[in-house]
Amino acid sequence: MTQNHVTIKIPKELVDEIDKIIGTHGFRSRGEFAKEAIRKLLDHYKSSLSLPRFEILNHDENGVKVIDRQLGRVVDVYIKPVGIKCLECNSSDCVHVNYVLEQPDIQKLIRKKRAEGWKLPDV
Numbered sequence: 001m002t003q004n005h006v007t008i009k010i011p012k013e014l015v016d017e018i019d020k021i022i023g024t025h026g027f028r029s030r031g032e033f034a035k036e037a038i039r040k041l042l043d044h045y046k047s048s049l050s051l052p053r054f055e056i057l058n059h060d061e062n063g064v065k066v067i068d069r070q071l072g073r074v075v076d077v078y079i080k081p082v083g084i085k086c087l088e089c090n091s092s093d094c095v096h097v098n099y100v101l102e103q104p105d106i107q108k109l110i111r112k113k114r115a116e117g118w119k120l121p122d123v
């Protein structure tokens with residue numbers, strides 16, 4: 001071991017599982033297996049970090065489905081005659097509602113519904 005390496009403690013049952021794989025699939029040591037596993041996990045999180053937090057999944061007459069990568073789930077934002085509301089936050093003024101209100105195609109829908117008397121914010 002050199003100064004460029006550190007020791008990480010992991011449960012023995014995981015190591016037992018790793019030991020079953022050593023000698024197959026080209027893995028010659030626990031360290032080699034662990035490096036590969038950790039690199040894969042790092043790649044996974046790096047690629048999700050480079051994506052924006054929010055994305056519109058779809059929208060219809062009931063509202064908008066927003067992908068929230070920080071929460072790791074899809075959030076429903078209802079757009080109804082009584083107003084706009086995020087079901088995740090139970091709020092009409094949260095990051096999800098604010099994101100939805102910034103989307104040009106949804107602003108168009110909101111202006112149309114507002115003109116029909118829906119209690120929606122001025123966008």
Ligand SMILES: [Zn+2]
Pocket residue numbers: 075086087088089090091094095096097
């Ligand atoms: Zn929300």
